Amino acid sequence: MIDHRVSVGDIRNAADRIKGYVHRTPTLTCSTLDNLAANPDVGLKLFFKCDNFQKVGAFKIRGATNAILSLLSSHPDRSPSEFSVITHSSGNHAQALAYASQALGVRCHVVMPSNSASVKKDAVRGYGAMVTECVPTLQAREDGVNAIISEMRASGKEITFIPPYDDVRVIAGQGTMALELMEQAASLDAPLDILIAPVGGGGMLSGCAVAAKGVDPGIWVVGAEPAGADDAYRSFNAKKFIPSVDPQTIADGLRTSLGEITFPLIMANVDAIHTVSEVEIVRAMKLVYERMKLVVEPSAAVGLAVALYGSEFKEQIRILASKKQKQDLNVGIIFSGGNVDLANLSTLFDIAGNN
Amino acid sequence: MIDHRVSVGDIRNAADRIKGYVHRTPTLTCSTLDNLAANPDVGLKLFFKCDNFQKVGAFKIRGATNAILSLLSSHPDRSPSEFSVITHSSGNHAQALAYASQALGVRCHVVMPSNSASVKKDAVRGYGAMVTECVPTLQAREDGVNAIISEMRASGKEITFIPPYDDVRVIAGQGTMALELMEQAASLDAPLDILIAPVGGGGMLSGCAVAAKGVDPGIWVVGAEPAGADDAYRSFNAKKFIPSVDPQTIADGLRTSLGEITFPLIMANVDAIHTVSEVEIVRAMKLVYERMKLVVEPSAAVGLAVALYGSEFKEQIRILASKKQKQDLNVGIIFSGGNVDLANLSTLFDIAGNN
Incomplete structure (x- = not known):
């Protein structure tokens, strides 16, 4: 629990x-x-x-930064480059998580709906995150995240989902x-x-x-x-x-x-x-x-x-x-x-x- | 000189x-x-x-305020309500002089070209200034100012021209x-x-x-x-x-x-x-x-x-x-x-x- x-x-x-x-x-x-x-x-x-x-x-960088720093401090023996985070978002949270990941040296994946503004996708990529596109439904976004998580874990790599608010x-x-x-x-x-x-x-x-x-x-x-x-x-x-x-x-x-x-x-x-x-x-x-x-x-x-x-x-x-x-x-x-x-x-x- | x-x-x-x-x-x-x-x-x-x-x-309020306060301090025996200032302007100087005049208790006249945006004329009037419209040429603006100055002086009242920059x-x-x-x-x-x-x-x-x-x-x-x-x-x-x-x-x-x-x-x-x-x-x-x-x-x-x-x-x-x-x-x-x-x-x- x-x-x-x-x-x-x-x-x-x-x-x-x-x-x-x-x-x-x-x-x-x-x-x-x-x-x-x-x-x-x-x-x-x-x-x-x-x-x-x-x-x-936007304020979203506060939560994203706190989430990643909390994650890093829970494994002080590992270097930031060993960590990956993932989220799905079409807006400010995607950019915030990508920016914070780059600043803290963590890998970042973002699943974005294909109808997101290209300027937003470019911004997320500009902060060094990997962008995976999906059809624009919540189900497809969650499926996209789960697929990447399964793939990473199958190859023995840890990855943490950082939700936008919950x-x-x-x-x-x-x-x-x-x-x-x-x-x-x-x-x-x-x-x-x-x-x-x-x-x-x-x-x-x-x-x-x-x-x-x-x-x-x-x-x-x-x-x-x-x-x-x-x-x-x-x-x-x-x-x-x-x-x-x-x-x-x-x-x-x-x-x-x-x-x-x-x-x-x-x-x-x-x-x-x-x-x-x-x-x-x-x-x-x-x-x-x-x-x-x-x-x-x-x-x-x-x-x-x-x-x-x-x-x-x-x-x-x-x-x-x-x-x-x-x-x-x-x-x-x-x-x-x-x-x-x-x-x-x-x-x-x-x-x-x-x- | x-x-x-x-x-x-x-x-x-x-x-x-x-x-x-x-x-x-x-x-x-x-x-x-x-x-x-x-x-x-x-x-x-x-x-x-x-x-x-x-x-x-805008910065224009700095010059307008200094000009009016300088005028008031040159006649410390008179109350602000005995002073009048005048300018011609279609833009920020008109609003700045009107605002400063109201704040300092001085009367204010502004000659504005008839093609000024009505929102600007309304703003100047909103600060308590009297607006006189003229045709939109520099000559007409200067003539408008001079006519008001002559009229005021003919009736024994003092009025000071505050130029926008010179x-x-x-x-x-x-x-x-x-x-x-x-x-x-x-x-x-x-x-x-x-x-x-x-x-x-x-x-x-x-x-x-x-x-x-x-x-x-x-x-x-x-x-x-x-x-x-x-x-x-x-x-x-x-x-x-x-x-x-x-x-x-x-x-x-x-x-x-x-x-x-x-x-x-x-x-x-x-x-x-x-x-x-x-x-x-x-x-x-x-x-x-x-x-x-x-x-x-x-x-x-x-x-x-x-x-x-x-x-x-x-x-x-x-x-x-x-x-x-x-x-x-x-x-x-x-x-x-x-x-x-x-x-x-x-x-x-x-x-x-x-x-």
Whole structure:
């Protein structure tokens, strides 16, 4: 029986482990967005954790680096070149695992759907990983991974599967973002009252929630999800796992279902999940470009969209502010990545209209 | 006879004056861009001064704020509401002067060409300035300003013209960017060998050159200009003022000619002016979005374009590195602003092709 629990201690260990391999990204503020997020009776001071500035352009490098370093430390007698890792992914996790493998001297295989953008396949190969293409179904991806694992083991070589999110080492790595954000907000004399993180497979949200509650059990932790891919919202409220069926959202990083490990961690450590529409996501994203002069991907703007437009969220903060007897609340928001297709940006912004 | 000299002392005074009214913007680095800028025998370490994060999205607020505060301090017996300022501009200077006027409690008039984007006219009005429209010629703009000045003076009211760049208070304000950048690079143990600033009217380049040479007379100061608007390049090399005729460049902030005050300051303090093509400007801009995850306007990318693609520049740095007996040079680059039309961004990036 594998232990699927993740503690704040695991996340602190991950932070020590990955230090020097990943960036400690800055936390930025924007008074214009604070004004736009203000409510009649509660002001919000927003603190943005900029993992769009992270290596490979997204937070995924944190979990990937922690997973590989954990693997290496479990066999300190072997050299990194004796290790191989494998995953299947069409997005940021593939690039992150390939980059981390190259940096740490480990071999890396990635099974990618044949309809992945060639720029993404080239990037993964550019980091020295071996790419195997498969037909674009989850079954084919898993079959591809299992075939390579069997082949390697048949020839006496060890290889370790690193899942994109449903893995305690990956979750602990992603949680380091929240540790840093809480320290950075506290150093600005603004300890966080609320933390908002996007939720797709739940690796980031579960890790950040464990970290945040571990540092301050009183913090209110919110998952932010596109209404068009609201499996986490429905699972959370039904208190049982409901998979994602035909998710429709431009936030391509958030189309996956929760996992067996991430779902119980979210149930235990998250206070609410709020959803936002596609137009709200693009409006929030456009404001980040216009007002903060930052490039973020659609998935990264979902947290800000909740703070600006989420009606359930606005109701919650009224209750929270009244309970805490505060007129202003400090809200941490995760900008998870900045890997956006520049060729489609104008088309994307058209969705927002003139706001 | 008016004194048209600007000293590093004037720029230090401007820095003290505008402190608290404008942002001290961060200086960022990017190892991927350092690698792309490296030459066979000379490495470059790039330090980007991010005035795209400045208030109103561009450096122009520095000069406008210094000009108004200088005006107020010359009549300490009067209240700010007794002062009026006026300018003509279709771009960042109009918004900057309007914003600074509102912040300092001064009245502001802006003469804007009737073909200015309505979003820009609305923004200027949004900062409380009075907008007068005119036909889109320089003559009509100047006539519009003079008519308002005459009218105000006829009714016994004082009003001061604040030019967009050819003004010692404006130049001193823009120079504060270079003071900050040199301090920030030095605090990273990387004193600058080279400073690159874009050049249009020359307010920023002249101010930054005076500041840089005042702090370190050995620094090499470079003006970066679009080849399609190369009046500064031609004037500098001919050692006489040659106006801009029908400039053609997407770098809309750099279409103006040098001024009577900025040109002599540039001749005295700048070491070279290098030009780059439109494709080079867009390629550099695209790299900033892709690799640094920052939103910059085309004018702001011209300095990086010189560092990446300028053939005369590459020749110069070989000589400079050899003279200094250094293998790596520290290069400061000004990102002047981030006010770009998001609706046209994809079309713009198409110019760059796949790089």
